[in-house]
Amino acid sequence: MLRPNMFYGELKDSYLFYNIAQKTKKYLEENEGTHLYRMGIGDVSLPLCDAVIKALHEAAEDQADKSKFNGYMPECGAPFLRNAIAEHYRARGVQLADDEVFVSSGASDELGDILDLFDRENSSLIIEPAYPAYVDANIMGGRKIVHLPSGRENGFLPLPDDSTKADLIYICSPNNPTGAVFSKEQLKAWVDFANRNGSVILFDAAYEAFIEDEDLPRSIFEIDGARTCAIEICSLSKTAGFTGTRLGYTVIPHDLERLCMNFNRMWVRNRTTKTNGVSYIIQKGGSAVFTPEGQKQIRENIAVYKNNAKVLMKALDKLGIWYTGGKNAPYIWMECPDKMGSWDFFDLLLHKAQIVGTPGEGFGKCGEGYFRFSTFGSPEDTEEAAARLLKLLG
Known part of the structure; x- marks a missing residue:
């Protein structure tokens, strides 16, 4: 039955x-x-913005020209966009290889899909208050959820201690819904915890472009040790107004492994099995976001x-x-x-x-x-x- x-x-x-x-x-x-x-x-x-609209129009015209037409795109993202995103990180001092960047249809989609990489028996720690989809995606997957409450007493930025136990750790910074932002020292505490315990941090960086204080990290990969314990998921929805256009990206370092399984290679296999990639037109529009203009x-x-x-x-x-x-x-x-x-x-x-x-x-x-x-x-x-x-x- x-x-x-x-x-x-x-x-x-x-x-x-x-x-x-x-x-x-x-x-x-x-x-x-x-x-x-x-x-x-x-x-x-x-x-x-105008630069994106211009790129979208040009890409649409390409689709009417046999010599420039694009059908299926590479499942993990067009090389031109993966390079543009990686260069954007490198300009900020975060060294990434182009093939550590995966283009997605948005952070919300990816936050659910990424759970394919982890066994159902893995527990998920969710700092609350939290974006409701974190909880719901894990309930749908049948995972145990560890709720870590935060409050005014810690600025809604809790840190791990010896009693904290979890395999997956959700961190959103700047946070939705609280707007609180983890400092480098606070993120370092979570990175060290994850590496000690063999956990993996799912770092939601959807709002990183709103950080104006230069001493606050915009990427988990600004923290020493993050390449062996973190996946970063980002979006162009709030950064560049792509809420109705749908485009984001995920960073999975080559260094991230557990039990001799490499998560970057696993995600390549996942994407090439489960997706046909994001459309050429949208990716061309997205690439314009990373130009100086x-x-x-x-x-x-x-x-x-x-x-x-x-x-x-x-x-x-x-x-x-x-x-x-x-x-x-x-x-x-x-x-x-x-x-x-x-x-x-x-x-x-x-x-x-x-x-x-x-x-x-x-x-x-x-x-x-x-x-x-x-x-x-x-x-x-x-x-x-x-x-x-x-x-x-x-």
């Missing part, structure tokens, strides 16, 4: 952002024509989102509300006022100020009492939302 994957039955009934969508839908049905100030989901609001233009877009963060932080400072994130990340993680529950605060903002954010409880139990704002909205909406926060909570 066919058996479905029974682990799906252990998933929560509904997804965090589905719940938010249902609440906002109901509100709009009852308040037709109302404008909502959406600072919940982390989707970008600015279009792709592309880097300048995406920095201009990121500056808009970072200014949104400053507007929100200024309002929270005036209100005397504790928060983290914002400066080096596109998320602000605030403590709910008056010890309110995070869903209660969501309802208050929606009904009294028409602001949509994300309740911290949706990111794990220790997110209760906190709330996440995304800074990816328009400057106009962000200014108005900040004014409404001051009026409502002042």
Whole structure:
């Protein structure tokens, strides 16, 4: 008799952002024509930069020219894009070989797919509050999850100790949802722990481009010892506005091995079996991100989102509300006022100020009492939302 994957039955009934969508839908049905100030989901609001658009158009024209036409692309990524990404790392002092870079359809896809490399018996440590997909992907795979809580007392940046036991370790820095960023010393503690215990760190670097403090690491591979214990997964979604275009990359060093199995070679085998690669047009667009012109233009877009963060932080400072994130990340993680529950605060903002954010409880139990704002909205909406926060909570 066919058996479905029974682990799906252990998933929560509904997804965090589905719940938010249902609440906002109901509100709009009852308040037709109302404008909502959406600072919940982390989707970008600015279009792709000119350098990317130009490259996409040129690539589309190539597909109409027999001499330039491209069919299936190399499953692990086009050489021109793998080289561009590796050069980007090398310019920042991180030495990578081109074939240690794998092009993907986005970090979210890769964070789930990468689990193919590890036995189901491996346990996964997830620092909470956490991006919900980390938990759900491991539940679907039938893995034991070790929940490591964090809080205001450690800046939502916990470190391992002798009681910590896990085979896979999820680290997101800058963090989603808290916006907290691990220092080099803190990441070194995790790298040393992983190497001592034979663990592998899955380092989610989707928001690295938002780091402005030069002493904070943007890649796990800036840390000595990481090549023997880490995989880095990155995305162009927030870096360059590719949320609707879908492109990312994964770095797996040749040095990463366990039980005589080489994870770089394993991933080559996985990709050549399970994918037909990312489209030529999208990869050409992605390669433009790593040109001098592309880097300048995406920095201009990121500056808009970072200014949104400053507007929100200024309002929270005036209100005397504790928060983290914002400066080096596109998320602000605030403590709910008056010890309110995070869903209660969501309802208050929606009904009294028409602001949509994300309740911290949706990111794990220790997110209760906190709330996440995304800074990816328009400057106009962000200014108005900040004014409404001051009026409502002042």
